[in-house]
Amino acid sequence: MTSLSSASKIVSMNNSPYIYLANNLAIDFVNTVLNQHEEVTDLLQSNSDLSLWAHGAGLNIDTQLESFNLMTALELRTAFKDSFTAKINNHKIPKKSLETVNKHLLNHSVQQILHLENNCYVLQAKNKKLTFSKFLGYLAHEAATLLASPQAEQVKRCCNENCILIFLDTSRSHKRRWCSMDICGNRAKAAKHYKKIQS
Numbered sequence: 001m002t003s004l005s006s007a008s009k010i011v012s013m014n015n016s017p018y019i020y021l022a023n024n025l026a027i028d029f030v031n032t033v034l035n036q037h038e039e040v041t042d043l044l045q046s047n048s049d050l051s052l053w054a055h056g057a058g059l060n061i062d063t064q065l066e067s068f069n070l071m072t073a074l075e076l077r078t079a080f081k082d083s084f085t086a087k088i089n090n091h092k093i094p095k096k097s098l099e100t101v102n103k104h105l106l107n108h109s110v111q112q113i114l115h116l117e118n119n120c121y122v123l124q125a126k127n128k129k130l131t132f133s134k135f136l137g138y139l140a141h142e143a144a145t146l147l148a149s150p151q152a153e154q155v156k157r158c159c160n161e162n163c164i165l166i167f168l169d170t171s172r173s174h175k176r177r178w179c180s181m182d183i184c185g186n187r188a189k190a191a192k193h194y195k196k197i198q199s
């Protein structure tokens, strides 16, 4: 049994290390920083990493039209992380994060289509090739739409205390506990089982 919604997926495209299991692209973007082998790892180290992440998310950044600025993308990622963390902790979103999200929200002009995926209707960018600023504007829109909706209450941190991944719990029962059963759920189950044998 998996606690993931059917729309969730773990993508391993071209041996890509990126995971898309959060049910929201802005959260997936935050999850590019993860705890691997007890070490916090940032998977976005270069422009090509960013391009690969976008590709895995079903988007392409058109580098012919506009140059990348990795730092700008990472600044937005930090704003997302601080905003969602504030939401999880029932705090107000820090003013600086709100300003950063709003700045990029102005660049949101991506047309979307309603699309059926694994029995769920999801909104997707109509044009998959985006300029860099439109790409960030699109992500800002993903974050802002969620933060402004009642669904924001269902943004959660994985219950594995060594895991820093967050996700939107879209399960009917709102009882999703793990980023994914494969990554943390089974590990927790195995640890519980081991403890039982030991006692």
Ligand SMILES: [Zn+2]
Residues within 6 Å of the ligand: 158, 159, 160, 163, 164, 165, 178, 179, 180, 183, 184
């Ligand atoms: Zn986890």
